[in-house]
Amino acid sequence: MPQETLKKIGKCINKTQCTNADSEKEIEIIFGDEFVCPECGNDLIETALPSTKIPLWMKITIAVIIVFGLGVCGYFLFNGGGNVTPADKIIIE
Secondary structure: OOOOOOEEEEEEOOOOOOHHHHOOOOEEEEOOOOOEOOOOOOEEEEOOOOOOOOOHHHHHHHHHHHHHHHHHHHHHHHHOOOOOOOOOOOOOO
16 A cells, blocks of 8 residues: 655745746645745745535534434423323322
8 A cells, every 4th residue: 555645735925927826726745845836936835734625415414413402402301301290299107
């Protein structure tokens, strides 16, 4: 199984002379190599690794489950146990 190479991600800020900067393209540089733009040679500004986005359908599903769960908890919490009546006095002899 191949080992993944460590990379740094950066953006070029040379807006007037570099198409990478104009398009705000994220550039991956192998860790240890010079951290410069391959097109214009200017230093890159390091950016965070791209985050994994959670799909909208999954966010909606999670929200529905949470709202449903809160509703069920609220029902049992505020219902007071249903039609439970107090027990008659227990006489112990």
